[in-house]
Amino acid sequence: MTTNRREMLGAALPLGAVGLVAASGAARAQVASAPRTLFEVPQVTVPVAGSEARFPVRRIYCIGRNYAAHAREMGSDPNREPPFFFQKPTDAIQFVAPGTVGDHPYPSLTKNYHYEVELVAALKSGGRNIPINAALDHVYGYALGLDMTRRDLQRALGDEKKPWEIGKSFDRSAPIGPIHPVETTGHFKEGPISLAVNGTVKQNSDLKNMIWSVAEQISKLSEAFELKAGDIIYSGTPENVGPVVAGDTILCKIQGLPDLSVRIIPPLA
């Protein structure tokens, strides 16, 4: 009798629900009335360093032109204009484990593919209109990330006053290392950040050169969006962004986090 009922429910529900059905009578009743999901869509997660836990990613926010020298090289005034933000889809995440080199396919449509090394803040909670002095209370941890960019498309679309989407928010455009809980690293307010291509240092700065600190970024973002647990923020890149081609290896460093490395491989067929 029980088996029959379980089979019946199992046939009508996604696989993940079957375990719940077996768990208890209460869970069984709850699951039986839950709406059916048409198919499984994976939750994007990033491993947490030193733990079996994974950090579930809700949204990826990125801040633009957050180092004065980079703002200048991109042709804008580095004075404290309000920070601006864009998003990447969560499945743009490409996790790369420390000590490994991730294969990163050169994307379609571009002839000028750029690296941007960035500190990433991961939130455990959020809210609206978060004051700067409370902002860091929402940070779960930090990671090292790359905001990969089809620079030619980003520039062309900007010139045409069209959305950047295709220049910034494409598949695999967000390589990232594991998230390190704040309790193990503290907050990142200063310290070296660098990127090398094939062993030659290209980007080399200090987190203290960010125009808007992580706390200020969270506060400003929360004026525009209700932030929530699972949101991550790519906090901007220093100057000397530049192109890579298939065969190049990128090595990113932030003091206090393990290195992040990817190899650019030929485009996917």
Ligand code: MN
């Ligand atoms: Mn960036």
